[in-house]
Amino acid sequence: xxxxxxxxxxxxxxxxxxxxxxxxxxxxxxxxxxxxxxxxxxxxxxxxxxxxxxxxxxxxxxxxxxxxxxxxxxxxxxxxxxxxxxxxxxxxxxxxxxxxxxxxxxxxxxxxxxxxxxxxxxxxxxxxxxxxxxxxxxxxxxxxxxxxxxxxxxxxxxxxxxxxxxxxxxxxxxxxxxxxxxxxxxxxxxxxxxxxxxxxxxxxxx
Amino acid sequence: xxxxxxxxxxxxxxxxxxxxxxxxxxxxxxxxxxxxxxxxxxxxxxxxxxxxxxxxxxxxxxxxxxxxxxxxxxxxxxxxxxxxxxxxxxxxxxxxxxxxxxxxxxxxxxxxxxxxxxxxxxxxxxxxxxxxxxxxxxxxxxxxxxxxxxxxxxxxxxxxxxxxxxxxxxxxxxxxxxxxxxxxxxxxxxxxxxxxxxxxxxxxxxxxxxxxxxxxxxxxxxxxxxxxxxxxxxxxxxxxxxxxxxxxxxxxxxxxxxxxxxxxxxxxxxxxxxxxxxxxxxxxxxxxxxxxxxxxxxxxxxxxxxxxxxxxxxxxxxxxxxxxxxxxxxxxxxxxxxxxxxxxxxxxxxxxxxxxxxxxxxxxxxxxxxxxxxxxxxxxxxxxxxxxxxxxxxxxxxxxxxxxxxxxxxxxxxxxxxxxxxxxxxxxxxxxxxxxxxxxxxxxxxxxxxxxxxxxxxxxxxxxxxxxxxxxxxxxxxxxxxxxxxxxxxxxxxxxxxxxxxxxxxxxxxxxxxxxxxxxxxxxxxxxxxxxxxxxxxxxxxxxxxxxxxxxxxxxxxxxxxxxx
Numbered sequence: 001x002x003x004x005x006x007x008x009x010x011x012x013x014x015x016x017x018x019x020x021x022x023x024x025x026x027x028x029x030x031x032x033x034x035x036x037x038x039x040x041x042x043x044x045x046x047x048x049x050x051x052x053x054x055x056x057x058x059x060x061x062x063x064x065x066x067x068x069x070x071x072x073x074x075x076x077x078x079x080x081x082x083x084x085x086x087x088x089x090x091x092x093x094x095x096x097x098x099x100x101x102x103x104x105x106x107x108x109x110x111x112x113x114x115x116x117x118x119x120x121x122x123x124x125x126x127x128x129x130x131x132x133x134x135x136x137x138x139x140x141x142x143x144x145x146x147x148x149x150x151x152x153x154x155x156x157x158x159x160x161x162x163x164x165x166x167x168x169x170x171x172x173x174x175x176x177x178x179x180x181x182x183x184x185x186x187x188x189x190x191x192x193x194x195x196x197x198x199x200x201x202x203x204x205x206x
Numbered sequence: 207x208x209x210x211x212x213x214x215x216x217x218x219x220x221x222x223x224x225x226x227x228x229x230x231x232x233x234x235x236x237x238x239x240x241x242x243x244x245x246x247x248x249x250x251x252x253x254x255x256x257x258x259x260x261x262x263x264x265x266x267x268x269x270x271x272x273x274x275x276x277x278x279x280x281x282x283x284x285x286x287x288x289x290x291x292x293x294x295x296x297x298x299x300x301x302x303x304x305x306x307x308x309x310x311x312x313x314x315x316x317x318x319x320x321x322x323x324x325x326x327x328x329x330x331x332x333x334x335x336x337x338x339x340x341x342x343x344x345x346x347x348x349x350x351x352x353x354x355x356x357x358x359x360x361x362x363x364x365x366x367x368x369x370x371x372x373x374x375x376x377x378x379x380x381x382x383x384x385x386x387x388x389x390x391x392x393x394x395x396x397x398x399x400x401x402x403x404x405x406x407x408x409x410x411x412x413x414x415x416x417x418x419x420x421x422x423x424x425x426x427x428x429x430x431x432x433x434x435x436x437x438x439x440x441x442x443x444x445x446x447x448x449x450x451x452x453x454x455x456x457x458x459x460x461x462x463x464x465x466x467x468x469x470x471x472x473x474x475x476x477x478x479x480x481x482x483x484x485x486x487x488x489x490x491x492x493x494x495x496x497x498x499x500x501x502x503x504x505x506x507x508x509x510x511x512x513x514x515x516x517x518x519x520x521x522x523x524x525x526x527x528x529x530x531x532x533x534x535x536x537x538x539x540x541x542x543x544x545x546x547x548x549x550x551x552x553x554x555x556x557x558x559x560x561x562x563x564x565x566x567x568x569x570x571x572x573x574x575x576x577x578x579x580x581x582x583x584x585x586x587x588x589x590x591x592x593x594x595x596x597x598x599x600x601x602x603x604x605x606x607x608x609x610x611x612x613x614x615x616x617x618x619x620x621x622x623x624x625x626x627x628x629x630x631x632x633x634x635x636x637x638x639x640x641x642x643x644x645x646x647x648x649x650x651x652x653x654x655x656x657x658x659x660x661x662x663x664x665x666x667x668x669x670x671x672x673x674x675x676x677x678x679x680x681x682x683x684x685x686x687x688x689x690x691x692x693x694x695x696x697x698x699x700x701x702x703x704x705x706x707x708x709x710x711x712x713x714x715x716x717x718x719x720x721x722x723x724x725x726x727x728x729x730x731x732x733x734x735x736x737x738x739x740x741x742x743x744x745x746x747x748x749x750x751x752x753x754x755x756x757x758x759x760x761x762x763x764x765x766x767x768x769x770x771x
Binding site: 030041044066073078081084091095104111 | 455
């Protein structure tokens with residue numbers, strides 16, 4: 001059961017499912033999403049930490065500056081402190097807005113389109129149009145498989161599939177990348193975490 | 207009740223109202239817990255409240271978890287006694303949330319219940335990663351918990367007006383303190399064991415709403431006394447503090463300047479910088495905050511909840527300015543010091559003064575009783591959140607993933623989680639009873655420093671550094687954690703700090719014991735870079751190669767939310 005449709009040693013993704021993620025990572029929209037995320041987050045982290053440490057440093061070492069009165073009993077230190085609050089609110093708001101307008105639609109599109117992206121790169125799964133069964137993988141299948149690259153090679157060599165077949169993989173029927181939003185209560189799960197198994201090669205399953 | 211206590215009628219009637227409100231609160235929270243027990247069926251319910259909380263609800267709960275008694279009473283107290291420096295503290299607490307905001311979605315998308323889920327996600331060898339994460343989670347939680355519980359003992363005695371020499375329900379003040387610690391501990395264990403995340407979250411929501419309401423009422427009342435003129439309030443506070451202009455400037459408490467001793471001055475200032483770094487980097491690694499990211503259905507709701515938390519926490523800390531300065535101006539620094547040396551009772555005392563101004567003694571008693579109950583609710587909710595975080599980590603990460611090799615029976619794991627909460631709660635009670643007379647205020651800042659040194663490097667690297675591997679996580683967590691703890695043991699907090707005026711020991715150990723080697727009280731300045739360094743070195747010297755496919759999987763999942771739980 002190595003590299004097949006059984007769960008991988010860590011039970012998270014089979015060889016095929018792993019390929020799905022590798023394929024999505026190469027998708028240009030995902031690259032764009034990543035760039036957009038980093039392009040926003042990095043400068044913001046630098047700016048707000050810098051702005052905060054400027055305040056801390058001035059409070060510690062720039063007291064003559066901080067002690068100046070501005071109006072009545074309000075001094076620079078007080079205004080600077082309140083500005084830290086204001087800037088925190090503004091940054092939080094900016095990020096929320098940016099994420100809503102620039103990141104969320106892209107992430108959503110990638111999630112919905114995942115199967116098309118995957119079939120373009122590696123072809124659809126054979127005989128696996130339905131979601132991977134949750135309980136698949138008896139303990140015996142949890143043996144340590146070959147390194148992932150080996151798993152990768154097999155399906156990757158699979159010939160690309162004719163368009164009609166690819167279209168058949170609709171998001172609704174295909175093994176959705178989206179996990180269960182709310183784990184259904186009616187379905188008793190003996191293994192709360194069937195897909196995140198620890199891999200212990202020597203245990204032989206127990 | 208004894209003759210002495212009965213003779214003090216002013217305390218007596220107020221105490222009866224306070225005690226009544228405390229009882230009411232306990233009944234309400236127990237009701238919530240019993241309801242939540244019926245709703246809690248599996249691991250997702252127990253650890254993550256069924257992932258059914260909305261962003262706004264979880265925002266309130268996050269804020270509730272964060273605004274501990276230390277920040278409500280503590281920061282108001284620091285402002286009341288040391289003026290501006292309390293503000294410095296609250297700013298660090300708030301700005302830290304931006305880091306949490308940027309990380310929350312990624313962590314929500316990747317993990318299931320705990321920080322260890324995120325850290326171990328793409329590591330080739332999970333058990334050591336999980337174990338390390340459990341070690342740091344439990345250590346940080348227990349330190350934080352201890353601070354809250356010891357504080358709770360002293361605080362509730364004060365709130366109920368039990369003074370040394372008096373008796374309460376036939377107990378001496380010392381016994382009353384122990385009984386309060388045990389009562390708080392038992393309640394906390396009950397909330398967590400039976401209510402799980404659902405019960406705890408609703409307790410947090412109720413508490414956060416009460417706290418915001420109480421603080422707003424007091425803020426409006428304080429400001430109305432000064433014609434809504436902040437400058438006038440500051441002026442009155444500065445005058446009443448006896449420190450004059452310096453009361454409104456940084457430097458009375460943190461980074462004190464010692465005349466004629468530039469070395470000492472520099473150390474004081476570095477200590478302040480160290481504290482500031484720990485505060486701002488610690489929040490995103492606090493276990494009881496991280497576990498809360500998983501109580502919402504998806505990453506968007508998680509982002510909403512952090513945004514709400516930022517709003518609530520920010521507004522609350524702005525209000526503590528009015529509470530703190532208002533307390534100095536209306537109650538007076540001397541009266542606050544006389545009641546409690548660390549200023550923890552400034553807010554309740556202010557409540558009494560404000561109430562008396564409006565409706566005489568009855569008004570004072572009522573408002574005092576209300577604010578005291580809010581503080582009580584705060585203590586209960588925060589300790590419950592901490593116990594839940596630690597027991598979730600023990601059961602899910604250690605029992606489920608390490609001991610049971612990732613294949614525990616769900617009911618079994620939840621049973622272990624309940625038992626773990628009992629164990630951790632009992633441990634905290636015992637430690638707190640032993641430490642009841644120690645000054646443990648530094649423990650909160652230390653918990654932040656440990657979270658920042660042990661957890662943050664691994665969180666950041668596992669999300670963003672392709673090469674990061676098992677050895678890196680393990681080295682980063684233990685390196686950061688151990689350096690923080692060791693530095694504190696050899697710091698003036700533990701030994702060798704002496705009050706220059708009275709000559710009394712300000713450390714944990716009595717005067718005469720001095721083995722301090724590290725000059726700073728907060729280890730963050732050294733231990734946080736140390737944590738990052740250990741993570742980097744551990745990664746580079748290990749022969750293990752990170753799995754590129756798993757990194758791809760983690761990046762895709764974290765950014766798009768594909769496959770999230």
